[in-house]
Amino acid sequence: MRICIHGSYGTGNRGDNVILSQLLLLLAEELPGAEVTLLCRDEQRVALYLESAHPGLRLRVRPLHASFRRHPLAVLRACLRCDLFILGGGGLLWGSAPGNLAYWLTRARLARLAGARIVLYLPGIYALRGRGAQRLLGRFARVADFVSARDPEGFEQLRACGVPGQSIHLGADPAFLLPAPAPGSSADLLEALELSGYQLVGLSARDWRHRLSAGIFANFVRGLLEDESVRLLFFVMKTGGRLGETDTDDITVVRRLLGTLPPALQKRVLIVDDGYDDEEMIALMAACRYVVAMRLHALIFATIAGTPFGALAYDEKINAYMTMLGRQGHLLGMDEVADPERLPAITAGLIAERERWPEGPVPEIALAASSLAGRARNVHRALAEALRTWYPDARAGRVEGGRRQP
Structure with missing residues (x-):
């Protein structure tokens, strides 16, 4: 056969x-x-x-x-x-x-x-x-x-x-x-990573148009991390591009992003890469207040986790996914990234969604998953x-x- x-x-x-x-x-x-x-x-x-x-x-x-x-x-x-x-x-x-x-x-x-x-x-x-x-x-x-x-x-x-x-x-x-996180799995993982008690925000970015991705998020990340109670989790969804395409590696994006931050703020970023399996990554997303992502499967993982998520629509498949879930209001078009007010507006909506459901998965998202x-x-x-x-x-x-x- x-x-x-x-x-x-x-x-x-x-x-x-x-x-x-x-x-x-x-x-x-x-x-x-x-x-x-x-x-x-x-x-x-x-x-x-x-x-x-x-x-x-x-x-x-x-x-x-x-x-x-x-x-x-x-x-x-x-x-x-x-x-x-x-x-x-x-x-x-x-x-x-x-x-x-x-x-x-x-x-x-x-x-x-x-x-x-x-x-x-x-x-x-x-x-x-x-x-x-x-x-x-x-x-x-x-x-x-x-x-x-x-x-x-x-x-x-x-x-x-x-x-x-x-x-x-x-x-x-x-x-x-893939299964939704088991009760308690996030807490055990956070304790092992010494992240218990912090407010966690998830981010997934990919390279896009002349290395613009790191620049899109630089001010946003800096503003987040100036709050000492916040830790940023950068979810790496792709490690290594095709032959000769090193810029398609998400690690490249996060390194550029870290390069825009002073050393004290860099220490408040955890890179969640291939050292974590799929279940662990989803469990960490479940512990986040919200997730902002460009990668489709980061959005899917956030959905499985039941965590509020917003997206940057670099591709039609992102539009299709957010439309399918009725989350167009949490979608940022790539033609909007130059507007300094749009990304904060998206995250404000995600924070409001989390505040309505401060514990556990958001019911609408869990139902969709x-x-x-x-x-x-x-x-x-x-x-x-x-x-x-x-x-x-x-x-x-x-x-x-x-x-x-x-």
Whole structure:
């Protein structure tokens, strides 16, 4: 049984790692022992992640750089020989055709022509440009065996491409399958980090347009930290960019930000990086008065934590997420960052929200997280059912293949 997965894996992005983990856990349950070729951006980075996060995984996973230029025969062979091709998840499908959209669909189309079953796994779909892009995605999705979207925006984009709504499984980002913090977990962690008794504020920033991110937050952070009772938690969602793209590393942003602060204030910042697992990061967000973030999965983690959060909309996917949760009032457009009053206004609204619910998760946010977790589980159940239908002997380890019947 051969599976090929193609996604934006191997860039050091915590959100993509969570998505990959949830997908692999599902496959290990339904298709144990399967041979998986993981088309990715960095083979070594993916291999290290899998070794640390899933040492006993019941799959044989081989990371392979997705570039035809680097491994033309190996990539082609993986696409043409697989029984099941999975595209996703993450915010992959956007832009024009040819262009970004064509890049992501090319390998899946090769697999489809060779007879593989095709799964569109909870991708983000937004900002399609032109009728050519709609036609390309529509033709592909209409012949896929399982189609899902991670949010209503993607669902409507697929419908606009001519995909029948009844054939689309509306889900949510697989990160919502992570558990909410257990009672007391935040307190234990804060005590270990000597943060008990402080007011905590969370921040997640990424590089954006000529290193502007650190400048956006510099005055805001300085003002926060002048209050001795405040500690800033900087949540690192991406460590290390692609080859030659060091500026995409969130650590680079926080270092620039720290460089704008005097040493006394720098000591009031805790960098929450890869030394903390997903559950610990969510628990720390649960302890924050509020979180301001640019990264989508920082917003998702804050939602799971039930903590008030605001966003800087550097990308359409941030707009889509905040709209889905009805939090447009806590959204700062990137065209507004030059206005010195807008970010403080956003945070004032978050403080007011926290003051209404000073203890524990905000009910509206916790309810949204629960609803989205349910949607993600529903898609996983539907996909598991499809896999059992296609490969009825797989859970007993007796499947050798399972291509589409002509």
